[in-house]
Amino acid sequence: MAAEQIDIIDLACERDERELFARLDCCLQAGDVLQVAGPNGAGKTSLLRILAGLMPASAGDIHYAGRSILGGSGREFWRRHLLFLGHATAVKATLSAEENLSWLCALDQPVDREAIWDALAAVGLRGYEDVPCRQMSAGQQRRVALARLRLQTAKPVWVLDEPFTALDRAAVQVLEQQILAFARDGGIAVLTTHHSLDHLNEVRRLDLGRVC
Numbered sequence: 001m002a003a004e005q006i007d008i009i010d011l012a013c014e015r016d017e018r019e020l021f022a023r024l025d026c027c028l029q030a031g032d033v034l035q036v037a038g039p040n041g042a043g044k045t046s047l048l049r050i051l052a053g054l055m056p057a058s059a060g061d062i063h064y065a066g067r068s069i070l071g072g073s074g075r076e077f078w079r080r081h082l083l084f085l086g087h088a089t090a091v092k093a094t095l096s097a098e099e100n101l102s103w104l105c106a107l108d109q110p111v112d113r114e115a116i117w118d119a120l121a122a123v124g125l126r127g128y129e130d131v132p133c134r135q136m137s138a139g140q141q142r143r144v145a146l147a148r149l150r151l152q153t154a155k156p157v158w159v160l161d162e163p164f165t166a167l168d169r170a171a172v173q174v175l176e177q178q179i180l181a182f183a184r185d186g187g188i189a190v191l192t193t194h195h196s197l198d199h200l201n202e203v204r205r206l207d208l209g210r211v212c
């Protein structure tokens with residue numbers, strides 16, 4: 001399924017009465033990868049959380065397929081199309097990798113055991129299916145969270161907050177290529193990272209405070 005157009009329109013965000021960004025305009029279409037960049041505290045996570053519907057904007061709007069997703073008629077449609085992975089992995093320490101994925105995917109698109117095992121193998125966790133996540137390293141827990149990108153395949157929009165955190169070099173390269181392939185297949189990916197993506201020509205960059 002190809003992503004529909006996303007329009008960020010005159011968007012502003014304030015936290016604790018401090019303006020993080022304002023007059024933000026950006027249009028994204030199927031095939032786009034956007035890196036939201038800026039120094040610590042610039043508002044990158046805040047922008048992604050607004051996109052995910054987890055916090056309000058102080059002004060402006062976001063449209064998906066021409067309809068507002070900020071409390072408007074497009075919200076439910078957007079929710080069905082969006083896969084948001086936050087900075088924290090949302091992996092529960094006491095559950096196994098398989099249980100975590102089964103639970104994390106269940107609300108949107110229940111997945112069977114075989115698919116979960118395949119996804120775990122694809123992120124380098126074959127043999128860890130039944131291991132409680134508290135017994136995994138930070139990078140392995142990140143891989144469990146990222147396995148969702150291989151399971152929730154009906155989602156044409158990815159919003160990823162610091163997805164490269166704790167990954168080793170090889171896993172970073174795999175994820176970079178996965179994101180590019182996803183966009184080539186008609187997806188839209190919006191992500192933050194302090195890791196440089198300058199070597200990937202396909203990636204657009206939005207520096208907060210500037211129009212992209």
Ligand SMILES: Nc1ncnc2c1ncn2[C@@H]1O[C@H](COP(=O)(O)OP(=O)(O)OP(=O)(O)O)[C@@H](O)[C@H]1O
Pocket residue numbers: 015016020038039040041042043044045046047
């Ligand atoms: N829960 C919160 N309540 C109030 N203010 C917050 C909260 N979380 C973050 N902020 C403030 O919002 C501002 C932007 O935070 P945000 O996490 O969006 O920045 P960021 O660009 O993602 O930073 P980083 O690169 O450090 O991850 C910061 O100045 C921060 O102090």
